[in-house]
Amino acid sequence: MPIWTNNGPTTIYLFDTNYQVVDTLNFQDKETVKTFVNLDPRISLKYMFDSTFSVKLSYGIYHQYLNLISNSISPFSSFEVWLPAGTNIKPQRSDQVAAGFVKFFNKANLEFTTEAYYKYMQNQIDYEPHASLLLNPLIEGELRFGTARSWGLEFMLRRTQGRFSGWISYTWSRVLSKIEGLNNNKEFSPFYDRPHDLSVFLSYNLSRKVNFSANWIYYTGSAITTPIGFYTYNGSTVPMYGEKNNDRLPDYHRLDIALIWNLNKPERKFQHSLSFGIYNLYNRHNPVSINFNKLESKDGKFVIPANLYGMEDIVTTQEYLLGVMPSITYKFKL
């Protein structure tokens, strides 16, 4: 039963239904601002039919009192703000139930696990469009709250011993959020809703000293908001949007391989190895954003239009991170 208390000194702003400040409360040092007492009951049951087959079932309620606030859709979000639960922010709550089983196949040295889950989440946090989060004393007025539900099925087949090892895992899942004041109060897929997630990791010991491994991952592209049209305002081409996260980035996938050469015998105390790897072997361009706001300059660069009298066409661009990238790593362990 966690107990969460906020103490002063602090200033709390209270907002009306239009997110305008209606009151300002000042709290002195060590003065209690808000206290939450919640029950977090959890139960987990496991039944083993025999040494190779077991079934498990779990249920739990979880609360989260610290919230990472970031409206960024970029993968580089180092300017987030942490906000505690308090007068304007209720603790996030998740009710989750899961059931699954584990089966060992002794002869093949394989383990198969599967699990189904359902979560219902309350007091979820989202943001007013174009929320101003940095150095904003009224940041809590930029937040929007609602619920989310997620469900899924996870499968994993794993071999941990032997010359040839690895795993295959697949998850089918969905997440839907419903936030008051966003998307006309209709459910939408948040950025992290990726229905299909598949990964394959294979490892093969070519000799006592040399290991080769390959890792392929694939998942559905994240949900993003793309324009349904455009309009002009004061010389700029402005995107017009329909439903929130109406579209998806292209599916993400890449293959990484590595060759590890252990430079001494495994029984030695001092261990060192050299590994050669190739990240994103087939140079997949996995986009992290799709943009509708650039010109292509004469030297082939993509730039933001500055001359609003310009007649050049705007082009659609995608940004992606690392393409194919080789690496060499030397490791030692004393």
Next chain:
Amino acid sequence: MLIFLFSCEEKTDWDIQPGNLQTIVAEALITNEYKQQEVKLSKPFPDLNGQALPVSGAVVAISDETQVMNFIESAEVPGSYFSEIPIGASIDKTYVLNIYSEGETYTAEAYMVPVIPSWPIQIVPAEDNLREINWTAPGYNPDDLAMYEVIISWTHLTDTIFTDTRTEARMLHYTLNTIDISYVVFPQEKEEVLFPVGSILIVRKYSVTEDYAAYLRALLAETEWQGSLFEDARGNLPTNISNGGFGYFSACSVVADTIVVE
């Protein structure tokens, strides 16, 4: 952060999801300059480089506490509505825009605050004996919200070595009351605008209310900052146009200056 340095941008094809574009876009900015004020009405368009179709035949008027100013559509530029007579808006007044078009009524209110005179630019040498603008107005100053406009013309220069076919440019810059990472850290590269010695610059500074600043900030988020390192989730711009209209109605006091580039 290092990973970002290895990020690349390339052209792509993207199918725009179709949606309901049945609304109007109002670009209505009245100023304290004594002139025929203008309201532009247009339709959204489905393609990125599409043409905004004008909204013709609308009834447009702007009123204050004492009078109503009717706007008449230009015969030469459909969709552009000009006040019947030259007028100048006044500071500390609220103006109401009324648009009646295709059976729908759209309204908006704007309040004019005074402008603080200051000049936002330096003109600095660039390649090939040309010049470019270095904006000196800060991006953040909560005590002096402003929109700066520079119109540059070198159409009168026939003997210039300048080979660009463009002979005019219009650039905007904003001072707002928010600090945005996309503006401060790794801002995206902008198009280079160069002009020859002898060009004529008209520099205007517009006053901006807090509400209009919020609109302009969202406009930057959806245009200049889209695709930047710390980009926000995307969404429609806020608007003060009622009934599902897009665009914005603002009332700005203006100071202006003309410079000949040396």
